[in-house]
Amino acid sequence: MDTQVTNEHDRQEHYLNVDYGIRSWLLTRDHKRIALLYLGSITFMFFLGGIFALVIRLELLTPAGDIVGADTYNKLFTMHGVIMIFFFLIPSIPAVLGNFLVPLMIGARDLAFPRINLASWYIYSLGALFGLWAVFTGGVDTGWTFYAPYSTTASYTKVVPTIVGAFLVGFSSIFTGLNFIVTIHRMRAPGLTWFRLPLFIWAHYATSVIIILGTPVIAITLGLVAVERVFRIGIFDPALGGDPILFQHLFWFYSHPAVYIMILPSMGIISEVITCFSRKRIFGYSFIAVSSLAIALLGFLVWGHHMFVSGQSVYAALIFSVLSFAVAIPSAVKVFNWTATLYKGSISFEAPMVYALGFIGLFTIGGLTGLFLAALGLDVHVHDTYFVVAHFHYIMVGGAIMGYLAGIHFWWPKITGRLYPETLARIAALIVFLGFNLTFFPQFVLGYLGMPRRYYVYPPEFQVLNVMSTAGATILGVGYLLPMLYLTWSLRWGARAGANPWRATGLEWQTPSPPPTYNFATTPLVTEEPYAYPLREAREY
């Protein structure tokens, strides 16, 4: 952080300069500082997962195995998935932006349980250390899905440490989720009724519900894998009397809702950004808010769509299929409402808005291709091919990460007190968008042609599309590197941001940037709905 006390602006006390030194960070209970601790940790993990992805793409440049061996390749895609999902995507928006913004947006001085919040970061870090230990002492090769009996019986890699890592970060998410739920229930500023809450808060509320209901199931499931692996107690391996399909049910019962843990917070960000940069009230507030809850609940009833060819009964498949189609509707409603919000707006295109528009496009494609996978007869063909790989990257990278980047740029001035370089940021957003599409669009075609996922070598007829994908990945890599560089640069050299550089509504903008330790000098009083654009007066602090 910027620790230079050089000019009059820094004389104003805020959460970054109240205290210095490593202790003041490691023992902090300030939700804003904890958010930054998380930002550091998950950025590191993203970097690591990204390097694995690049090696994977390089390996797939040619049909033969060239730069790494088969076992290494299998470890690379496993660790890419494990790191990106458990250690980056799931904590990303809630633990960084959610942590920073939930109290600010509802006019609270901190989260309800500041110590638990700090504990969650320590638990996350411990989990991450287990994960890194597994990575650097040989790696793990089960795929991020840990399918049994491969994971329990056949794999000779570091499965147990990885599981312990994922188990621990699960607990850190539960802590965060609990904290959000209690905070949102109990600590809203006077006048801030449920239907005056920013949609970012609704999204985090729904996410927290999923986290709390779902995470214990994955923790138990992974625990059972470890038990079977270590003690040879038959749970999933039929050779020991277990049932491998049971594992899939338990795993997806969490891991399908986990998709919404990753995407809902991102949707929350999009609602904030779209309204701000079109200076317009959100279209259909209550439909967007309630659709988040609908997604959270329906999302728990569709896990079987990952198992259409696993041998589950036809009847079960029919029910999971119809519910999967149903869960698409609330997502579609959100997309329509965001689009309608732009109508007759006063639109400008700062970087967060560019990301948000990119999000809408990519999420739409990701969602529509989800229908292909929910359609039973078609899923049989595309299941476990690159079509699925492309689909979930459109949702999780094109959706969740685009939203995350929109949010990081949008609140960067609030978090750091500095503006990022606007032109560079817009260019980076475009590079990310182009690189992303070039990487993943060809994979839809590859998948329909029949290329199975997790293939180290592949028949030569698939090469052209793989080359396109690898080319896209290098562009995407540049697109991600740029913000890391210029955002760091802006910490020292970026222009000072005022309290409200975007002229946005929202309580977080009604306190200085960076905010003081307890957020607000006086508890704000809320008298109107969110997104009450146009902002009547631009107050300065």
Place this chain on the structure above:
Amino acid sequence: MLERLGLMPTQASTVSGDVDALYLSLVGLSLVFSLGIAAALAYFAIAYRRRSEAHEAEQIHGSLALELVWSIIPFTIAMGIFIWGASLFVTLKRPPDNALEIFAVGKQWMWKLQHLEGRREINALHIPVGRPVKVTLTSEDVIHSFFVPAFRVKQDAVPGRYSTVWFEATKTGSFHLFCAEYCGTEHSGMIGTVTVMEPDDYQDWLSAEMAGGMAGTAQGDDPLSVAAAGGELFRGLGCHTCHRQTAGALGPSLTELFGSQVSLRGGRTVLADEAYLRESIVDPRAKLVDGYQPVMPTFQGQVSEEGLMQLVAYIKSLAAEQDS
């Protein structure tokens, strides 16, 4: 055309055209929706771009009518696709009665296949064109998945279970057989070729001896049919000592078992299908036949998955003999 451009795989089975039709309709639908959204975004972005700081948005809260329209229309379309996909799935799940039977066992990292008449192959499957083929699948170790893109079919091979997949080839030629479920080091090497032949050629191939030309694909020199091999095993493992036709035999007679309803101890009944037969052999106590003592030993680990499939085929053949 799309096939020639390399955007779609060859259509080589009776269902591939139907799957492609659903796929292309969804592609069309996706284009309509995503281009529609993109066009709206682009139009709004240009028409309502902020021209000056004074430019103020017109505040609109929403519209119930619109919300209903854009929930109900997508919902109706989604249900339509559901029904389409589901009916296709039901077809894919119901093998025709006259299907040719093939047994397949996946193991790290190969496909072992056996034809009813006894011919075996590894990572290769020969089938006749124009005749439904039903493959019974299982695995010896971890989960694998039997995937033939040209036929648009896929089914997991799960250890401890039987699953089936069926298809009817419409074109002669060679097609990829992939393992689609990650299974370890050589997962991407667990591939083979499905060779579709004219029925006469298939007959010749089936009866061909282990002669030079076929050496690459045919494995083993067991001329017995699968059921006959099962019969050998049945006697070799001593099953016949308990399962006899005579009164007072320790085990029930198996001659009319397959396809019948078995009454279990505790009053339940169960259909004697392939999975039940397999379970009765590897885990006899899981379902005890009413009126018998739990004396049958488990054969788990003593018979390979292929051996189990042969035993099952043998017991099935007994019932078939009774029928005819």
